[in-house]
Amino acid sequence: MSKKYKVAILGSGNIGTDLLMKILRSDLLECSLFIGRNFSSAGMQKASSLGVKISDQSIDAIKNNPGCCDLVFDATTAKFHKMYAPIFKSMGIKAIDMTPSQIGTICSPAINIEDALGSENVNMITCGGQASIPMAYVLKKCLPDISYIEVVSSIASRSAGPGTRANIDEYIMNTEKGLRDLTGCKHVKAILNLNPALPCIDMQTTIFAKVENCDVEKLFKPVEEMAEKIRTYVPGYKVVVPPVFENGRVMVMVRVQGLGDYLPSYAGNLDIINCAAIAVAEEFAKQALMER
Amino acid sequence: MQKIIISDPTLRDGNHAVRHQLSREQIAIYAKAADLAGVSIVEVGHGNGIGASSIQVGLAKETDEVLLRTARENLKKSKLGVHCIPGFATVEANIKPAIAAGVDVFRIASHCTEADTTRNHIEFVRTQGKEVFGVLMMSHMAPVEILVEEALKMESYGAEAVVIMDSAGAYFPKDVEERITALCSALKIQVGFHGHNNLGMAVYNSLVAAQCGATILDGCARGFGAGAGNTQLEVLVAVLEREGFSTGIDLYKILDASDIAEREVMKEIPTIKSTSIVSGLSGVFSGFMRHVDRVSKEYNVDPRDVFFKLGERKVVAGQEDVIVEVALDLAKKGGKK
Structure with missing residues (x-):
């Protein structure tokens, strides 16, 4: 256990x-x-100031240095990841895909980290997906009769970089795929709002579920337990409106404050997807270091 | 005479007023009447546009497909238009089927500062040879220079017009004059205005927009729309014609159409209710009214307080979930004063 697991980051935007x-x-x-x-x-300036080795060669930096890493975080865009995924695969490099490309095994660490560990390409769904799907999963588990799940995320405009904006359709489709696959509910919808208000709003996500009957009190404990589980990798995850049952629908609202590493703490959307990705990478690292 | 294109969202914005419950029959009857009157564009769909039927903003009675195909069957001369907000609607799931259903004009909308979310959608519609406008919603929330920058982005993506919406009915005529004048001098494409009537300004604001160079104006029969309602179409047409603009609309027939709409499409004619005034003053989207009323009743709080709190939080259209949070918070702090 002497050496650390080597990872590269492709994409020098907000996420990377x-x-x-x-x-x-x-x-x-x-x-x-x-x-x-x-x-x-x-x-790049930031990375350089932190003494990290940098390259401006995009994908070629990896192609030309096969041994440079065991794992790559791809923080480019869905379009690029579709081109890069086969390259990583042929080079034997594991990929954690931060884009909504829908290529790899979708993973929300609080639900299915084991699935990710058996895969060479892991897709982190979307920021809204990381915030909402674990809660949707809990609701569906407690209330198997749920017929429809809808998740709505609102994020500060300043936390949505050009990649997010260009990928808004992919964001929706990937969040919906994640919701369907991880909760088993066939009928789902995802909505994203960008809010330019200043000071910036914290990322907020609402989970709605349609169900005929619901003993809402029975949901409090499982929802809080899931929040606790998520807080082990995203400390700023908070249930702001505990389950409410009204009009044939259950609603839960969560807010995510980031750690404020690169962007301010309102950018909980970046924090949650990144913390989730790091949680997966660290599990890969443990696995690899055990084998060594 | 300066020509004005009238875009009529009675069957889209009006859906807000009936919790998105417009039926196939209602679509058919009004579409036919508007077509006969010579309305240029008839906009149809869920209040928040294609792909927006949801718990968040309201589940629609009919699918987009039914709404659009029904309208299509009843329009001969008028173009069929849709509202489309990226974040709710996607190219794959919503725009492609809408093209298949016969839509002619796509109005791709974003909050007034987020035009770059419309790029893919505008570009896609252009490649399909359909007409496409950019729409900047809640436009009172951006300073004039920013509004112009955002409109220029939409122009660069290929939009053939940019329409600004006064989604909270917050504008006064001088605000409209300033914005439309700036947009007309900066853009090469057409400029449009969509008014709401929260503070009783919609028709006059629309006239001012036309006088400042806007060539596309939105209006709804009897003002049928969210909250206090939109610019009242038949009044707008009468006023524009008297002021020397040409809408191509037959006055008697648009009056007939609005009578039909009153009789067949709406449960009540929109009026400026107390909560609508507060919605206008607080700059909160008119479409929130029904949700605010319902939730305020549920939690026994004053809907006017809810609107002012929402205004302080600068919520945008689409953030209807925050209403419950704000109401719960007010309830905890003691509810009604």
Whole structure:
């Protein structure tokens, strides 16, 4: 257990740079290469100031340095990940996909981290998915008769970079896929709102479920237990409206405050997907270091 | 005479007023009447546009497909239009089926500062050879310069017009003058205005927009729309014609259409109710009214307090879930004063 697990970050935007800050704190992970396209971007400057090795060669930085990492976080866009995934695979590099490309095994660590560990490409769904799906999973488990689940996330405009904006359809489709696959509910819908208010709003997500009958008191404990489980990797995860049953629908509202690593704490959307990704990477690291 | 394109969202915005319960029969009867009157664009769908039927903003009685195909069958000259908000609707799940259902004009909308979320959708519609407008909602929430920047983005994506919405009915004529004048001088494409009547300004604001160079105006029969209602279409047409603008609409026939709408489509004619005034003053989306009324009753809080609190939190259209949170919070603090 002497050496740390080597990871590279591809994509120097908000997600990639925030991931880097979290990796620098990890006992198990080491960022061997931080990759962007332009040395003058804010993310690259930040990485350089932290003494991390950087490259502006995009995917070629990995292609030309096969041994540079055991795992790559792909924080580019869905379109790029579709091109890069086969490259990572052929090089034997595990991939944690931060984009909504729908390629790899979808994972929310509080639900199915075991599935991720058996896979070479893990998809982190979406920020809204990481916030909502665990709660939707709990509701569906407690109330198997739920016929429809809907999740609505509102995030601060400033926390949505150009990648998120260009991928808004993919965001919705991937959140819906994650919801369907992990809860088993066939009829689902995801909605995303960007709110430009200043000061910036914290990320907020509401989970609705349609169900005929519901003893809402029985939901309090499982919902709080799930929140506790999520807080082990995202400390700022909070249930702000505990389950309410009204008009044939159950509603739960959560708010996510980030750790404030690269972006301020309102960007809980970045924090939750990144914390989830780090949780998966650390499990991969434990697995690999045990084998060594 | 300056020509004005009238886009009529009676069968879309009006759906807010009836919790999205417009039926196939109602769509058919009004679409036919509007077509006969010579309305340029008839907008149809869930109040928040295609793909928006949801618990968050209301589940619709009919599917988008039924609404659009019914309208299509009843429109001969008028174009069929839809409202579409990325974040609710996607190209795959909603725009493609809408094209298949015969939609002519796509109005791709975002909150007034988030135009870049409309890029893929605007570009896609253009590649399909359909007409596409950009729509900036809640436009009172952005300073003029930002509004112009956002409109320019939509123009660069290929939008053939940009319509600004006064979604909370918060504008005064001078606000409209300032914004429409700035947009008309900055953009190469057409500019439009969509008014709400919370503070009784909708028709006059629309006239001012036309006088400042807007060439697309939205209006609904009897003002049928969210909250206090929209610009009243038949009044708008009469006023525009008297002021020397040409709408291509037959006055008697649009009056007939509005009578039909009153009789067949609406349960009550929108009026400026107390909560609507507060919605206008607080700058909160008119479409929140029914939700605020329902939730305030449930938690025994004053809906006016709820609106002002929502205004302080600068919520945007689509954040209806926050209403429950705000009401619960007010209830905890002692409910009604």
